[in-house]
Amino acid sequence: MGGYNVAILGATGMVGLEMLRTVKKRGFPAASLKLLASSRTAGKVLSFEGTEYPVALADPAAFAGIDIVLSSAGEAVSRELAPEAVRRGAVVVDNTAEFRMDPDVPLVIPEINAHACRGHHGIIANPNCSTAIVLMALAPLRDVATIRRVVVSTYQSVSGAGKEAVDELDRQTEASFHGEVVPPGVFKKPIAFNVIPAIGSFREDGYTSEEVKMTFESRKILELPELAVSCTCVRVPVRIGHSAAVNVEFDRPVSPQEVRERLARSQGIRVVDDPATHLYPLPVDAAGEDDVLVGRIRSDLSHPCGLNLWVAGDNLLKGAALNAVQIAECMVKDGLVARSKVS
Amino acid sequence: MGGYNVAILGATGMVGLEMLRTVKKRGFPAASLKLLASSRTAGKVLSFEGTEYPVALADPAAFAGIDIVLSSAGEAVSRELAPEAVRRGAVVVDNTAEFRMDPDVPLVIPEINAHACRGHHGIIANPNCSTAIVLMALAPLRDVATIRRVVVSTYQSVSGAGKEAVDELDRQTEASFHGEVVPPGVFKKPIAFNVIPAIGSFREDGYTSEEVKMTFESRKILELPELAVSCTCVRVPVRIGHSAAVNVEFDRPVSPQEVRERLARSQGIRVVDDPATHLYPLPVDAAGEDDVLVGRIRSDLSHPCGLNLWVAGDNLLKGAALNAVQIAECMVKDGLVARSKVS
Numbered sequence: 001m002g003g004y005n006v007a008i009l010g011a012t013g014m015v016g017l018e019m020l021r022t023v024k025k026r027g028f029p030a031a032s033l034k035l036l037a038s039s040r041t042a043g044k045v046l047s048f049e050g051t052e053y054p055v056a057l058a059d060p061a062a063f064a065g066i067d068i069v070l071s072s073a074g075e076a077v078s079r080e081l082a083p084e085a086v087r088r089g090a091v092v093v094d095n096t097a098e099f100r101m102d103p104d105v106p107l108v109i110p111e112i113n114a115h116a117c118r119g120h121h122g123i124i125a126n127p128n129c130s131t132a133i134v135l136m137a138l139a140p141l142r143d144v145a146t147i148r149r150v151v152v153s154t155y156q157s158v159s160g161a162g163k164e165a166v167d168e169l170d171r172q173t174e175a176s177f178h179g180e181v182v183p184p185g186v187f188k189k190p191i192a193f194n195v196i197p198a199i200g201s202f203r204e205d206g207y208t209s210e211e212v213k214m215t216f217e218s219r220k221i222l223e224l225p226e227l228a229v230s231c232t233c234v235r236v237p238v239r240i241g242h243s244a245a246v247n248v249e250f251d252r253p254v255s256p257q258e259v260r261e262r263l264a265r266s267q268g269i270r271v272v273d274d275p276a277t278h279l280y281p282l283p284v285d286a287a288g289e290d291d292v293l294v295g296r297i298r299s300d301l302s303h304p305c306g307l308n309l310w311v312a313g314d315n316l317l318k319g320a321a322l323n324a325v326q327i328a329e330c331m332v333k334d335g336l337v338a339r340s341k342v343s
Numbered sequence: 344m345g346g347y348n349v350a351i352l353g354a355t356g357m358v359g360l361e362m363l364r365t366v367k368k369r370g371f372p373a374a375s376l377k378l379l380a381s382s383r384t385a386g387k388v389l390s391f392e393g394t395e396y397p398v399a400l401a402d403p404a405a406f407a408g409i410d411i412v413l414s415s416a417g418e419a420v421s422r423e424l425a426p427e428a429v430r431r432g433a434v435v436v437d438n439t440a441e442f443r444m445d446p447d448v449p450l451v452i453p454e455i456n457a458h459a460c461r462g463h464h465g466i467i468a469n470p471n472c473s474t475a476i477v478l479m480a481l482a483p484l485r486d487v488a489t490i491r492r493v494v495v496s497t498y499q500s501v502s503g504a505g506k507e508a509v510d511e512l513d514r515q516t517e518a519s520f521h522g523e524v525v526p527p528g529v530f531k532k533p534i535a536f537n538v539i540p541a542i543g544s545f546r547e548d549g550y551t552s553e554e555v556k557m558t559f560e561s562r563k564i565l566e567l568p569e570l571a572v573s574c575t576c577v578r579v580p581v582r583i584g585h586s587a588a589v590n591v592e593f594d595r596p597v598s599p600q601e602v603r604e605r606l607a608r609s610q611g612i613r614v615v616d617d618p619a620t621h622l623y624p625l626p627v628d629a630a631g632e633d634d635v636l637v638g639r640i641r642s643d644l645s646h647p648c649g650l651n652l653w654v655a656g657d658n659l660l661k662g663a664a665l666n667a668v669q670i671a672e673c674m675v676k677d678g679l680v681a682r683s684k685v686s
Contacts, residue, residue, distance in 0.1 A: 102599040113357050149645050153496035153588040155538045155577065177513075193582050194627045195498045197639055198654045202618035206599065206641030215644065228645035232588040232653065234498065237580050239536050245575040247590075256549065275545035284537045295539055298549030301558065302492050311539045312576065313511035 004332065005340050007066045007090070007270025008224050009058055009081065010073025010110040011035035012044060015095055018321035019070045020048055028325055029332065032133040034286055038061050038073065060084035067340050070324050071095060086122030091337050093124050093324045097209075100217055107220045110326040111267045112139040119328050124327050127221060128213040129319030130233065135221055136292040136318060137311045140266040142222065145250035148305070149228040152214060153245045157201060157283060160254070160315045161186055167236055171199050187235065190313050190339025196235040208233055242319060244310040250305045256297045258305060262293050268318065273297050281312035292318055346374030347675065348683050349415055350409045350433070352401055352424065353416025354378035357506050358438055361500045361664035362413045365624055372675065379405050382686045383589065395570065403427035410683045411674070413667050414438060429465030434680050436467050438666045440552075443560060450592060451564050453669040454611045455482040460673050467670050470564060470612050471556040472662030473497050473576065477587050478564055479635040479661060480654045483609040485565065487601055488593035491648070492571040495557060499542060500581040500626060503658045504529055514579055529577065539578040551576055572659040584626025585662060586655040593648045602650060606637050624655035635661055 006023065011017040016037075023030055035046060036058035055166050056062055058073065063085040071078055071085075072095035080094045082099070083112040099105040106116040107125045109132055115125055120214040129134070141147060158165040172182040172192035181190075189196050200209030212316055214231040218224075236243075272281050273295035281293035292313035300306025313319060331337045349366065353359040358381075366373055377388060379401035387585055398403055406428040414421055414428075415438035425435045425442070442448040449459040450468045452475055470478070477495055484490060499561050501508040508529040515525040515535035524533075543552030557574040561567075568589040579586075607614050611617065615624050616638035624636035635673035643649025656662055674680045 036507075047593065074612050151494050151645065153575075153592050155498070156580070168519075173516060176516050177520075188621045189625055190627060192582060194625055195579055195581060195586055196625065197588070198621070199585070205644075206618060206639065207644070208618075230590055230643045230645035230651060231576060232496075232590075232639070234586075234588065236498070236538055237536060243538055243540070243577075245540070245577065245611050247573055247575075256555060273551060275541070278531045278541070280540050282532055282537055282539065284533060294574070296549065300573045301548075301550070302494070304575040306573065307573060308573060319517070 003029045004067040004337060005032045005033040005034070005065055005067045006030040007063065009036045009069055010077065011055055012037045012041040013072060014159055014316055015072040015320040018316045019072065019324060022317070022321045022325045024049065026325060028249040028328065034062070034066065036079070041077065048289055059342050062255055063088045065339055065340050066090045068327065068328050069093065072320065073211055083125055089097050089338060089340060091120070091122060091124070091331055093126060093327045094118055095126040095324055097099065097128065097213065098128065101220065107217060108327050109221055110330050111322060113221055113223065114286035114330045117327065117334065117336055120336060123259055124331070125333040126320065126324045126327060128210070128219050129160050129315040130156055130210070130242050130244060130317050131214050131217045132323055133242050133292050133311055133315065134145050134214070134246055135218060136268055136313065137223060137246065137263065138248065138295045139307060140262050140269070141248065141259060144262050145252050145254050147224065147227065147248060148251055149249040151230045151247040154233045155236045155238070155243040155252040155283070156233060156237065157241050157315055158191060159240045160242060165216065166239055169239065173237070189237060191237050193237060200233055201337055238283045240287040240314060240316060241312055242315040243281065243283050246311060247300060248307045250307065253305050254307055256299055256307065262296050268292060268293055271295065281310055283312050289314055290317055317334065346372045347410040347680060348375045348377070348408055348490060349373040350406065350412045350607065352372045352379045352412055352414040354398055355380045355384040355660055357502055358415040358663040361659045362667060365646065365660070365664045365668045366577070367392065369668060371518050371672065375532065377405070377409065381420070381435065383661060384537060406431045407564050407660050408683050409433045410680055411671050412436065413671065415663065425466055425615065432681060432683060434465055434467070434674055435461070436469060436670045438469040439554065439664055440471065442466050443470065444563065450510060450560060451650070451670050452456060452478055452564055452666060453673050455480065456564055457564065457673045459568055460670065460677065461643040463679065466672070469663065469667045469670065470560050472503050472658040473499055473553070473587060474557050475666055476585050476635050476654055476656035476658065477557070477589055479611055479656065480589065480637045480652060481591065482565060484500065484591065484602060487605050488595050488597050490567065490570065492533050492592040495572065495574045497576045498579045498581070498595055498626070499576060499583050500512055500585040500658055501534060501578065502583045505584060509582055512582065516580070534578060534580050539636040540575065542576040542578055551680055558583055581626045583630040583657060583659060584655055585658040586626050589648045589652050589654060592646055593650065596648050597650055599642055599650065602640050611635060612637055614638065620682045624653055629655040632657055633665055634658055
């Protein structure tokens with residue numbers, strides 16, 4: 001029989017749980033499934049669709065006999081454990097920023113650059129959640145015309161910052177109805193009934209780490225090393241679903257109709273664009289969906305070669321877990337994963 | 344003694360109440376203050392700072408003896424009643440979109456184009472709330488370099504859509520904690536824990552009325568009839584305070600430092616821009632403030648002459664009531680209001 005020994009590293013986090021759900025839902029060929037987490041949650045038992053999964057401690061020895069690791073446990077953990085897993089013969093699909101810009105590590109969105117997996121040395125990186133969602137809409141447009149410049153403003157949900165962040169939004173929001181104040185913890189500022197124009201850490205030049213990811217990861221994935229990208233990343237009080245207003249400048253005038261047609265036949269995209277019937281992408285509609293929703297497609301009246309669009313996608317799915325499992329599927333299909341003899 | 348007979352039309356709405364508060368707070372020279380509203384709320388008595396104000400029915404006769412009308416009762420009401428007030432000798436500062444693009448009507452932000460009031464024929468228009476807030480940050484930059492193009496994405500609070508909209512956000516939000524759903528009413532889609540990329544009505548070309556206002560009102564107020572403006576307007580679950588990500592292209596490279604210095608000495612602006620200490624504009628901080636907050640000032644890495652900034656302002660104050668009262672103050676100062684002999 002077939003199947004791979006799969007480990008999910010960071011299994012008790014929001015993305016980890018979606019990885020488990022996605023592996024099961026898509027029928028990924030897992031001969032075995034091992035859940036790994038830090039000492040904080042190891043020892044727990046996760047119950048999913050009637051099966052109980054013990055959560056083991058994520059240490060180097062835990063990767064013995066593992067063929068594929070889906071990893072989403074934070075940069076420090078990936079830095080330490082991903083090489084250990086690779087040393088033991090596993091392929092690691094890593095959802096953190098740790099290896100994304102490493103020239104030896106493919107950074108992959110399968111609909112866009114699955115071919116890049118072939119150059120792997122054991123680790124394949126999964127892109128930043130906002131970047132993945134925006135690029136799903138942008139990549140097909142390279143077939144329409146050359147993309148010169150992109151100006152992006154994001155509207156990012158709190159689940160991008162993990163379970164504690166969702167709890168913080170909920171607790172702050174509920175408290176406000178009782179005249180109480182829950183002070184910021186995960187976020188630096190109150191997130192209930194507010195928006196925060198700061199995600200990640202600040203660089204000297206005034207950009208945040210999140211904004212910089214959008215620029216550099218886009219260039220690597222689209223294989224456009226000179227692509228001009230300007231980005232403002234903003235946290236909004238939404239639970240799940242990242243949105244973005246995207247302004248694109250091409251090398252020639254492009255009509256909304258040709259863009260709509262190109263996107264309509266793109267994998268993983270759903271065009272939701274009928275203002276007359278109030279159809280446009282919403283984060284609450286994108287939540288739980290594999291597809292990235294694209295709408296508000298219209299000519300940019302301020303630039304002869306400009307186009308505006310609005311994107312919404314599930315940051316835990318296409319922005320994280322789904323894309324990671326899709327990468328693993330590609331690797332399996334292309335024979336890039338060695339099957340362990342230990343299992 | 345001095346003073347003008349002032350009427351507030353639409354006095355029971357959110358902006359109307361802020362007009363009353365602002366008139367009192369700024370010591371506007373009102374000899375009398377008459378509150379007017381539709382038959383729905385006329386007859387009520389408004390209690391404000393220990394004074395009771397009866398609310399009278401807004402009909403043409405109500406404007407007899409009135410010198411200045413501050414109006415925020417909706418476009419249809421302004422269309423009907425503003426000319427009636429003017430006919431009776433009043434000057435009308437109108438907060439609706441009804442007259443804004445009329446070439447005979449000045450559209451004014453006093454810090455930017457107070458001089459335009461001189462050309463009035465009885466009606467002066469107050470700009471759209473997002474436009475006013477964005478332009479407060481943009482206008483001073485004309486002294487730094489020529490502005491070629493602006494790409495704006497807004498994050499607009501629900502109070503921009505009135506009291507019922509704030510109630511809707513609150514009711515939907517609170518219900519969600521009890522597993523209940525309050526269906527959309529004021530908004531076309533759920534606003535709790537969501538963002539809606541649609542404000543106003545849609546045009547044939549895919550733009551909304553709100554987005555078009557940003558373009559055309561900016562050109563009129565800045566007196567830059569060719570200014571290229573691209574805009575995406577988005578409603579966010581914030582009670583009070585509109586924010587915007589603004590990308591500006593100049594005719595030459597401009598440093599964040601010269602922009603910061605120019606803004607620091609602009610009236611009605613507060614530069615809040617120290618990422619190292621987590622200082623950036625937030626809508627919850629802008630709420631209740633007269634000043635528009637500007638921060639996240641940084642070079643646009645995607646364009647040699649580009650600059651990014653982030654703005655937050657109180658949509659009910661500088662976006663509406665405060666700006667209207669400031670217009671009235673200008674008119675008084677410049678002797679542009681005739682004082683009624685009836686009073």
